[in-house]
Amino acid sequence: MITRVIVQNYRCLRHLDFVPLDGMNIVVGDNEAGKSTLLEALGLVLTGRVNGRRPGEEINPFWFNTEAVAEYFTAIAGGDKLEPPQILIEVYFAKDDQPQTLRGKVNSRHEDCPGLRLVIELDPDFEPEFDQYLRSSHPPVLPAEYFRARWLDFRELQLQRRPPEFGVAFIDGRTVRSSSGVDNHTRQMLADAVDKRDGAAISVAFRQSRHELTQSVLAGVNQKIRTMTQGLLTGQIELHLDQSASSGWEAAVIPQVGSVPFAMAGQGQQVIMKTALALQATSGKTSFVLVEEPENHLSHTGLMSVIASIEKLAGGRQTFVVTHSSYVMNRLGLDRIHLMHQGKVKEFRGLDAETVSYFKKQSGYDTLRVVLARKVVIVEGPSDEMIFNRAYKDQTGQDPVDDGIDVLTYGTQNRRPLELCHLLDRRVAILRDVDKRTPQHWKDQAKPYLEDGVREMFVGDPGEGSTLEPQLVSANNADLATLGTIVGCPDGEDLTDHLTDNKTESAWRIATSARQIKYPGYITKAITFIRK
Amino acid sequence: MPEVSGWFSFLLNHVVRPYLPDVYPGRSVTGLHWVEGADPARFARGADRYIDPEGRVYSHRLGKLAYDIAIASHGAVVDRLERIFDEIYIDEVQDLTGNDLGVLELMLRSKMNITLVGDVRQSVFSTSRSDTKNKKYQGMNKVEWFREMERKTLCLIEYRTATWRCTQEIIDFADSVVPVRFSLPNTTSHQSVRTGHDGVFVVTWDHVPEYLEKFSPEVLRDKSTSKIHEGCTATNFGQAKGITVERVLIYPTKPIEAFLLTGALLADTSAARLYVAVTRAKHSVAFVVSDSSHHLLPRWTP
Numbered sequence: 001m002i003t004r005v006i007v008q009n010y011r012c013l014r015h016l017d018f019v020p021l022d023g024m025n026i027v028v029g030d031n032e033a034g035k036s037t038l039l040e041a042l043g044l045v046l047t048g049r050v051n052g053r054r055p056g057e058e059i060n061p062f063w064f065n066t067e068a069v070a071e072y073f074t075a076i077a078g079g080d081k082l083e084p085p086q087i088l089i090e091v092y093f094a095k096d097d098q099p100q101t102l103r104g105k106v107n108s109r110h111e112d113c114p115g116l117r118l119v120i121e122l123d124p125d126f127e128p129e130f131d132q133y134l135r136s137s138h139p140p141v142l143p144a145e146y147f148r149a150r151w152l153d154f155r156e157l158q159l160q161r162r163p164p165e166f167g168v169a170f171i172d173g174r175t176v177r178s179s180s181g182v183d184n185h186t187r188q189m190l191a192d193a194v195d196k197r198d199g200a201a202i203s204v205a206f207r208q209s210r211h212e213l214t215q216s217v218l219a220g221v222n223q224k225i226r227t228m229t230q231g232l233l234t235g236q237i238e239l240h241l242d243q244s245a246s247s248g249w250e251a252a253v254i255p256q257v258g259s260v261p262f263a264m265a266g267q268g269q270q271v272i273m274k275t276a277l278a279l280q281a282t283s284g285k286t287s288f289v290l291v292e293e294p295e296n297h298l299s300h301t302g303l304m305s306v307i308a309s310i311e312k313l314a315g316g317r318q319t320f321v322v323t324h325s326s327y328v329m330n331r332l333g334l335d336r337i338h339l340m341h342q343g344k345v346k347e348f349r350g351l352d353a354e355t356v357s358y359f360k361k362q363s364g365y366d367t368l369r370v371v372l373a374r375k376v377v378i379v380e381g382p383s384d385e386m387i388f389n390r391a392y393k394d395q396t397g398q399d400p401v402d403d404g405i406d407v408l409t410y411g412t413q414n415r416r417p418l419e420l421c422h423l424l425d426r427r428v429a430i431l432r433d434v435d436k437r438t439p440q441h442w443k444d445q446a447k448p449y450l451e452d453g454v455r456e457m458f459v460g461d462p463g464e465g466s467t468l469e470p471q472l473v474s475a476n477n478a479d480l481a482t483l484g485t486i487v488g489c490p491d492g493e494d495l496t497d498h499l500t501d502n503k504t505e506s507a508w509r510i511a512t513s514a515r516q517i518k519y520p521g522y523i524t525k526a527i528t529f530i531r532k
Numbered sequence: 533m534p535e536v537s538g539w540f541s542f543l544l545n546h547v548v549r550p551y552l553p554d555v556y557p558g559r560s561v562t563g564l565h566w567v568e569g570a571d572p573a574r575f576a577r578g579a580d581r582y583i584d585p586e587g588r589v590y591s592h593r594l595g596k597l598a599y600d601i602a603i604a605s606h607g608a609v610v611d612r613l614e615r616i617f618d619e620i621y622i623d624e625v626q627d628l629t630g631n632d633l634g635v636l637e638l639m640l641r642s643k644m645n646i647t648l649v650g651d652v653r654q655s656v657f658s659t660s661r662s663d664t665k666n667k668k669y670q671g672m673n674k675v676e677w678f679r680e681m682e683r684k685t686l687c688l689i690e691y692r693t694a695t696w697r698c699t700q701e702i703i704d705f706a707d708s709v710v711p712v713r714f715s716l717p718n719t720t721s722h723q724s725v726r727t728g729h730d731g732v733f734v735v736t737w738d739h740v741p742e743y744l745e746k747f748s749p750e751v752l753r754d755k756s757t758s759k760i761h762e763g764c765t766a767t768n769f770g771q772a773k774g775i776t777v778e779r780v781l782i783y784p785t786k787p788i789e790a791f792l793l794t795g796a797l798l799a800d801t802s803a804a805r806l807y808v809a810v811t812r813a814k815h816s817v818a819f820v821v822s823d824s825s826h827h828l829l830p831r832w833t834p
Binding site for chain 2: 096098099100101103104105106110112154155156157
């Protein structure tokens, strides 16, 4: 089990200290928060490969954190003597985990456990060239050519290959449309899925069949070529199939579903196939499953089946899922979330087990918005949302989203999202109708999750109406004609009745009208509060 | 999968590398710096006494570094080994010395099954010449260390007293080279082939060419500066360790010649070197002497 991941100076991850859970881990965050980079770093340090090659052959200047590089160059320009930035990726395993040969204390935390680290640093052999580079006029990037990558265990001993004790399956939502048929991750999983003996048998038979092809059909073709080229060349040109070891069966054998080759399969099907392969490839090993945005290219039913497979995969395996989908998040368990923001991971634990299972059932809930928003306003319905947004614009000249405020509609069932906000320590304003109770009744009910100045509830004054519509009428008592015109209330009809009968339509008219109305006190108070 | 490695690599990879930060944080180890002769870090202090600027550990202080780390790790070194190995076999254990013995004792105290194999009478090499810890157990005295471990009930000693190589005459002679104070049991030969020239002999200097011609023995000498016949190729005692030949011809040192003549006890190291030289041969051992008349050993003449 991976107990910790430390990443330094790798792409957008300047200092990352990530403590995953056993079993399922879900990493969520805004775009550019570093979620995929985290997964990439994990894959890199666990397999010692990137795109199927050793990292040393793939180092490029953009692997280095731009901030760290900029700071370095500034310091150097200022005359400081400084070591160039290093990329460090470390995985720590539980102390008792196999293989114990990887165990030692040579890691940035001096922790005694098995582990792997990837260090990308200035190659001492290139120090003179690097100094020369610094003195010359150079682009604001590090010359990757002078850097070396060392893949080490926690004894600082270099590894040549991935320890056989563990398997890594990388399932990404990216799809293949190339003629080569299968991407590297899938190819690796394919090779892992076939055991050694079967692999050898396939390899021998594959070579045999190619030999036969050369002997039969190609023999005729070669005869023709010979007559055609006679006298032109001293040697002979013949066509042969490649018999070298590198042209192994793995390159020619591809998975196929329902007689459709992998690359030709639908994008969703490719993801499903990869998941199925991973299930096979990592069976019986201490293994890690990395899943990147499983929701990509999948229909809702496709996603449901992939998530079911991922859950099955996770049984006993430590799994890391990066997602943008609330469905994936709800389904796999809200208590398994790691929140990434600007290259850092934030944990939140202690979510009530009942709430977790509630969201598993109600997987359509847009929990991701709650998780990602900086400030949240929870309202009851679509009409409340439209009125709130317009009131906000009228009061502040901006849209809520401009201030990082997400307005969410949760009906009257606001307890669960509120609990989530409480654990995430989000700033929240909850707006609700007083209905047939007192404001205090509702506040008392939500008490465990409220906190003055952080999470407050705003309930309409009972004297001004039990729902939004009578509240609007009370607020605009001084100029009911304007409100009536905006919502198109026919002459003679009671304005409150009209609003109540045409809730959403009226709210939409108010929200899009060129004219402004007055808003109930609890709404304006909520706006003032959430802007603080 | 069993792992096979030399003692130095074992100490480096399983003791020093994993827990070096416990003793010298910030230093790293890249390999071994073989030290033979002068001490390159004689006046160095701290980590520099053990590790050269390129990160290589000086071989003669590797045992001390390993032992210091094993102690500083508060049991982590042994715990780690126990989780990797069920059994450890160490061959030529008589060559371990000084602080190596400290590491070895920690291993004997662990849950692992440790099997040590060696012959103290062949103590001609050691992992460090300068390690002064456990000085009283140097060379053949190592047998007393094993006996000490047995008294502490950390191990059981089993004496193997049979040889399938040397004839009884040769092995009896070899046993007589070893000082009696070590109370090592006598050896029994299972070599039954007779060749017509079997046992231990003396050959005078002028008969050597004929002896070489007739028997083609492996020629052994103490060191490359020892005087031998011109045109004759010889192997030093130390280098002969581990080989098996039909016959050997030995150019004795002064003390060896004295031992042959009077039975005067050899120093431990000399005894060990002679023991190794003699026990290379299956059938015959001949010593080159200037005058064979006073020797008790049978003399060979053409």
